[in-house]
Amino acid sequence: MKKKFKIYVDCASCAAKMEDAAKKVDGVIDAKVTFMTQKMTVEADDARMDEVLENVQKACKKVEPDCEFYL
Numbered sequence: 001m002k003k004k005f006k007i008y009v010d011c012a013s014c015a016a017k018m019e020d021a022a023k024k025v026d027g028v029i030d031a032k033v034t035f036m037t038q039k040m041t042v043e044a045d046d047a048r049m050d051e052v053l054e055n056v057q058k059a060c061k062k063v064e065p066d067c068e069f070y071l
Contacts, residue, residue: 007038007040007070008038008067012036014063014067017064019031021060021063022040022042022060025056026052027045027051027055040069053071
């Protein structure tokens with residue numbers, strides 16, 4: 001299942017780092033962060049999606065503490 005949501009991130013470099021961090025989270029099949037549209041897409045197993053999204057947020061906050069997620 002793919003889940004798209006709006007995010008707030010300061011710069012394109014931070015968005016790329018957040019994307020890399022999200023892809024390393026256990027359960028993530030694929031992740032994409034688009035700085036220009038301020039959107040993130042996470043693909044993961046339907047049954048674990050809530051857990052995966054929580055872990056993706058934690059991983060991204062380590063990279064960019066000021067980022068915001070609008071689920």
